[in-house]
Amino acid sequence: MSIRTKGRSRGGSRSRARGISVWLIAFLVALVATIQIRSQAEVERSLVGVDTASLAFLIDDLHRANDALDAERSDLAQRQATLQSGSSGAADQVLTDEANRLRALEGLVSVHGPGIVMVIDATGLTAVDLQDALNNLAAGGAEAIDVNNKRVVTGIPVEQTRSGVSIDGVLVAPPWTISVIGDANRLAEVAGLMTQQLRADRRVREATYRVQADVVITSTVSQRPFVYALQT
Amino acid sequence: MSRQHLASIALVAVVATATGFVLAGQIKAQLLTSSNQVARYQALVRSVQDLEATNASDRRQIAGLRAQIDALESEAAARSAATQALQNQVTDLRAHAGLIAMHGPGVQVELRNGVPGPDAGSQAGYLVNFQDVQDLVNLLFAQGAEGISVSGRRITPLTAFSGSAGQVVIDQGPPLSSPITILAVGDRNRMQAALEDSTALPDIRARQVQFQLHLTYQGSADLSLPAYDSSLQIPHVHPY
Numbered sequence: 001m002s003i004r005t006k007g008r009s010r011g012g013s014r015s016r017a018r019g020i021s022v023w024l025i026a027f028l029v030a031l032v033a034t035i036q037i038r039s040q041a042e043v044e045r046s047l048v049g050v051d052t053a054s055l056a057f058l059i060d061d062l063h064r065a066n067d068a069l070d071a072e073r074s075d076l077a078q079r080q081a082t083l084q085s086g087s088s089g090a091a092d093q094v095l096t097d098e099a100n101r102l103r104a105l106e107g108l109v110s111v112h113g114p115g116i117v118m119v120i121d122a123t124g125l126t127a128v129d130l131q132d133a134l135n136n137l138a139a140g141g142a143e144a145i146d147v148n149n150k151r152v153v154t155g156i157p158v159e160q161t162r163s164g165v166s167i168d169g170v171l172v173a174p175p176w177t178i179s180v181i182g183d184a185n186r187l188a189e190v191a192g193l194m195t196q197q198l199r200a201d202r203r204v205r206e207a208t209y210r211v212q213a214d215v216v217i218t219s220t221v222s223q224r225p226f227v228y229a230l231q232t
Numbered sequence: 233m234s235r236q237h238l239a240s241i242a243l244v245a246v247v248a249t250a251t252g253f254v255l256a257g258q259i260k261a262q263l264l265t266s267s268n269q270v271a272r273y274q275a276l277v278r279s280v281q282d283l284e285a286t287n288a289s290d291r292r293q294i295a296g297l298r299a300q301i302d303a304l305e306s307e308a309a310a311r312s313a314a315t316q317a318l319q320n321q322v323t324d325l326r327a328h329a330g331l332i333a334m335h336g337p338g339v340q341v342e343l344r345n346g347v348p349g350p351d352a353g354s355q356a357g358y359l360v361n362f363q364d365v366q367d368l369v370n371l372l373f374a375q376g377a378e379g380i381s382v383s384g385r386r387i388t389p390l391t392a393f394s395g396s397a398g399q400v401v402i403d404q405g406p407p408l409s410s411p412i413t414i415l416a417v418g419d420r421n422r423m424q425a426a427l428e429d430s431t432a433l434p435d436i437r438a439r440q441v442q443f444q445l446h447l448t449y450q451g452s453a454d455l456s457l458p459a460y461d462s463s464l465q466i467p468h469v470h471p472y
Contacts, residue, residue: 013234013237014237017237017240017241020241020244020245021241021244021245021248024244024245024248024249025244025248028248028249028251028252029252031252052272052273052276054396054399055273055276055277055280056276057396058280058399058407059276059279059280059283061394061401062280062283062284062287062406063283064404065287065403065404065405065462066283066286066287066290066404068404068462068463068465069287069290069291069294069404069462069463070290071463071465071467072294072462072463072464072465073290073293073294073297075465076294076297076298076301077297079301080297080300080301080304083301083304083305083308084304090308091304091305091308091309091312091315092308092312092314092315092318094301094305095305095315095318095319095321095322096318098322098325098326099318099321099322099325100471101466102322102325102326102328102329103325103471104466104469104470104471105329105388105389105390105464105466105469106325106328106329106389107389109471109472110471110472111469111470111471111472112469112470112472113468113469113470114468115468131366131370135366135392135393135394138390138391138392138393139392139393139394142392143390143466143467143468143469144466144469153389153390154369154373154387154388154389154390154391154392155369155370155373155377155380155387155389156373157370157373157374158370159374181468181469182468182469183468184468216472217472218472223328224378226327226328226334226378227378227418227419228336228337228338228376228378228417228418228419228420229327229334229335229336229378229379229417229418230334230335230336231323231327231332231333231334232332232333232334232335232456
């Protein structure tokens, strides 16, 4: 009887020990799982769907944007100082310079300056392809653009028609010669990547670019008078 | 419970604890983003926030300077007929460049992200991207818009659109994301007809079906567009 009791006692101790071991292991597994879940939650909270590379690009873009804003602010402050000087003809000079700058910017006059000239010869390229190319150049700092002697500014429609691609209603048949004025180094970098990508496209027969010290753009757009819009 | 049993339980506990720590350390070091990476990420986010604050402050200052310059020009124009004529020309050019706030009849377009598709390869298709915004802006300009703003950013002749999936960058502004609101002042009927045309905006229409991308629009008798508040520098362009 005493032997049986002793045996039960030994068996009970073993099962308790096993039970404690199982609980310990379960506890540690839970600990690991908790650490993992908490770390993932922390990452998810902070990442909010944007990866580090995109953030780095965003920082680069914002630096460039802020530099451009800073330049504009300096230019405006200088203009303001000239106007405040009240010297004879100061206002006329500021207004004349501003008018000339805005006419160039809006594509109303012929312009020239450093830049690049790209040639793309292909079969089957669409308006989307041309718009992509123009987007890349615009984002690369283009200040004036011409395609096959058609001036392009934002708002000038680039459309797909049955006969091909048209700019402002006029057909522009390949090869496309895209003349761009702007920071030649930055534009060359963009054009280099674009031509590399275009050459990999089977539809493209030729994609080249050259940097020019003086690109001349003689094409212009006509200003459309406002019919509906009123100044606030 | 004998000493031997207690010792074995302690041994199991020590081994299991050590295994747990080793596992946790291994997982944290290899599988999870480490706290260093999180810290780096947070530093990048802080940089973006600081740069965006500077960006907003610069744009406010630019708008303020433009208003002051306008007032000084008006003062000068009041003293001379020739200056007045010049100022009128510049005002017209500024209006076309988007440098002056405008209002008038038009359409309000709203573009919202859809829902992700089951196919992982086409996940970005449900997000509004910069090409969508550009397609809409081009369509509206082609159909009689005289001025357009995108989520409060005025479009100019120099406007450049860029961005990655879900983010739309316009000129020097911070990135915009869904919902994007486009206001266009101009020929309201023509613009509405163009938006109703099922053959227009083929990519957006296809994604409306595939990802439930939201495109809604309505006409309005009077919409207000802000003036452009960023840089319009063209340092490399010279009139011929």
